[in-house]
Amino acid sequence: MTLPAMPTLPTLPTLPTLPTRHKVARRGAVAAAVALALAGCLSDGGTAPRASSAGTERLSGDVTVLAAASLTEAFEVIAAQFEAAHPGVSVRLSFAASSTLAAQILAGVPADVFAAADAATMRQVTQAGAAATEPRVFARNALVIAVPAGNPAGLEGLADLADESLTLAVCAVEVPCGAAAQRAFALAGIDPRPDTYEEDVKATLGKVALGEVDAGLVYRSDAQAAAGAVEAIPLPAVAQTYNDYPITVLAQAPHPSAAYAFVARVRSPAGLRVLTDAGFRPP
Amino acid sequence: MSRLSPRGRPAGSGQRQRGPGRDRDRDVPLPLLVPALAAVAFLVLPLLALLVRAPWRRMPALLLDARVLDALLLSLWTATLAAAASLVLGVPLAWLLARTSFPGRGLVRALVTVPLVLPPVVGGIALLLVLGRTGLVGRWLEQWWGFSLPFTTAGVVVAETFVAMPFLVLAVEGALRGADRRNEEVAATLGASPWLAFRRVTLAIVAPGVLAGLVLAWARALGEFGATITFAGNLPGTTQTMPLAIYLRRSSDPDAALVLSLLLLAVSLTVLAGLRGRWAVGQR
Numbered sequence: 001m002t003l004p005a006m007p008t009l010p011t012l013p014t015l016p017t018l019p020t021r022h023k024v025a026r027r028g029a030v031a032a033a034v035a036l037a038l039a040g041c042l043s044d045g046g047t048a049p050r051a052s053s054a055g056t057e058r059l060s061g062d063v064t065v066l067a068a069a070s071l072t073e074a075f076e077v078i079a080a081q082f083e084a085a086h087p088g089v090s091v092r093l094s095f096a097a098s099s100t101l102a103a104q105i106l107a108g109v110p111a112d113v114f115a116a117a118d119a120a121t122m123r124q125v126t127q128a129g130a131a132a133t134e135p136r137v138f139a140r141n142a143l144v145i146a147v148p149a150g151n152p153a154g155l156e157g158l159a160d161l162a163d164e165s166l167t168l169a170v171c172a173v174e175v176p177c178g179a180a181a182q183r184a185f186a187l188a189g190i191d192p193r194p195d196t197y198e199e200d201v202k203a204t205l206g207k208v209a210l211g212e213v214d215a216g217l218v219y220r221s222d223a224q225a226a227a228g229a230v231e232a233i234p235l236p237a238v239a240q241t242y243n244d245y246p247i248t249v250l251a252q253a254p255h256p257s258a259a260y261a262f263v264a265r266v267r268s269p270a271g272l273r274v275l276t277d278a279g280f281r282p283p
Numbered sequence: 284m285s286r287l288s289p290r291g292r293p294a295g296s297g298q299r300q301r302g303p304g305r306d307r308d309r310d311v312p313l314p315l316l317v318p319a320l321a322a323v324a325f326l327v328l329p330l331l332a333l334l335v336r337a338p339w340r341r342m343p344a345l346l347l348d349a350r351v352l353d354a355l356l357l358s359l360w361t362a363t364l365a366a367a368a369s370l371v372l373g374v375p376l377a378w379l380l381a382r383t384s385f386p387g388r389g390l391v392r393a394l395v396t397v398p399l400v401l402p403p404v405v406g407g408i409a410l411l412l413v414l415g416r417t418g419l420v421g422r423w424l425e426q427w428w429g430f431s432l433p434f435t436t437a438g439v440v441v442a443e444t445f446v447a448m449p450f451l452v453l454a455v456e457g458a459l460r461g462a463d464r465r466n467e468e469v470a471a472t473l474g475a476s477p478w479l480a481f482r483r484v485t486l487a488i489v490a491p492g493v494l495a496g497l498v499l500a501w502a503r504a505l506g507e508f509g510a511t512i513t514f515a516g517n518l519p520g521t522t523q524t525m526p527l528a529i530y531l532r533r534s535s536d537p538d539a540a541l542v543l544s545l546l547l548l549a550v551s552l553t554v555l556a557g558l559r560g561r562w563a564v565g566q567r
Contacts, residue, residue, distance in 0.1 A: 099534035102534060167431075167434065174534055196515075196518050212416050213434075
């Protein structure tokens with residue numbers, strides 16, 4: 001008589017859910033207005049050997065774009081605009097920590113485009129031969145200190161983060177925003193003790209927005225996206241670091257033509273406008 | 284005792300007890316055998332893949348890594364505390380659900396088992412909204428005692444208990460429903476108070492069910508990831524349990540993540556196998 005009494009389990013134990021912010025969004029109908037902004041966006045596809053023909057060739061299919069979590073807001077807009085310009089194409093966006101996405105690519109995920117939040121993570125992909133082209137930097141992002149609205153802890157700058165009594169969230173060092181945070185600490189010569197190392201920048205931002213931490217280091221674009229819930233305090237010039245955001249079409253892309261066109265769209269003036277509106281800087 | 288398991292003996296008990304031979308002599312119908320073997324392959328092959336791909340040469344160095352040991356120890360004792368908390372709170376709840384009737388009991392049962400089907404991340408967010416620093420209850424904890432659960436080891440235990448307790452409640456409730464109530468009634472006629480009858484009669488009868496639930500809850504707590512990282516955060520030595528360490532290492536150092544996975548697997552298998560052997564003996 002062993003292990004009795006389990007007859008009423010009504011369901012299988014739930015699998016642990018990965019907390020990666022995997023928002024796979026299939027874009028549907030889009031405001032017609034954005035289509036007006038598209039003129040000429042396909043003419044400057046620098047990395048896109050096939051994009052030159054994309055203007056005449058009718059693109060179709062799904063483009064799967066793996067993008068750093070910090071690109072969430074900007075890429076949702078760019079994808080909507082892209083779909084408006086190419087009615088036959090639908091863009092599937094998957095957002096997570098760049099390092100998570102890089103690991104997925106190395107494991108053979110069938111995706112078309114990869115946009116990372118730093119060059120080091122992109123190198124993992126290019127060194128494995130998984131990129132179809134030389135990655136191009138399409139934007140830069142600065143690190144800021146995000147504090148809950150109203151700045152309850154009364155933080156003034158980076159040096160205050162060394163205060164042990166403060167609750168501080170940063171990204172895990174494996175993730176680009178975590179690497180950038182460590183660089184900023186080193187440049188400022190401080191040694192703060194974070195209370196949590198979050199798995200991506202949006203998780204860090206979420207802890208700040210909920211007021212669970214007094215401060216978190218996120219990108220300027222993230223702080224802007226959560227304006228209202230968080231306030232941004234810029235880093236001092238001495239500690240300011242910028243992340244380069246590279247983008248590439250993947251070697252295994254199932255839909256390369258549409259992928260090149262999407263990359264061209266991101267790198268176009270219209271794409272850059274969306275990115276700078278979201279708080280990024282031009283490359 | 285056999286009426287406690289109306290759906291038959293769990294696999295494995297047969298060999299252990301050198302059980303009734305006629306079961307084995309019976310022909311197994313092919314429509315059952317083939318899917319069953321497929322299920323075994325499906326469940327076991329991923330574990331074998333872990334073994335095959337493991338970087339055995341780096342194993343000793345990785346196992347002696349202080350951070351790995353920290354994460355393992357943290358996992359073991361938070362899971363144990365979570366199982367204990369589930370026991371203390373879950374057995375009375377199971378008794379209430381099985382032995383009393385009150386309006387809305389069905390609803391209560393459904394609600395307390397929600398964490399079974401809830402994505403753990405959602406559980407973590409919900410816990411933050413209640414017990415977080417600005418949460419419904421958490422803000423008072425913070426204000427009155429200057430105490431906040433997120434980012435503490437206690438927070439890990441809370442998150443693990445949240446997802447693990449329903450397993451224990453269901454197992455114990457099932458055992459209580461299967462148990463013959465006449466034993467309790469006899470105890471009552473002999474003058475035992477309900478509390479005494481519960482302790483000396485009911486609990487003794489459903490002890491195997493309680494143990495099964497306890498082990499399930501412990502195992503679930505040991506593997507807990509989503510609610511933990513969402514509610515308690517991730518800080519090595521304080522809140523970084525093995526599943527979190529594995530998750531965060533898998534992109535930067537996949538080999539290390541594999542080793543950690545194997546280690547967690549080995550530890551949980553050892554404990555489960557050990558416990559099972561023990562209570563099997565106790566039941567004989």
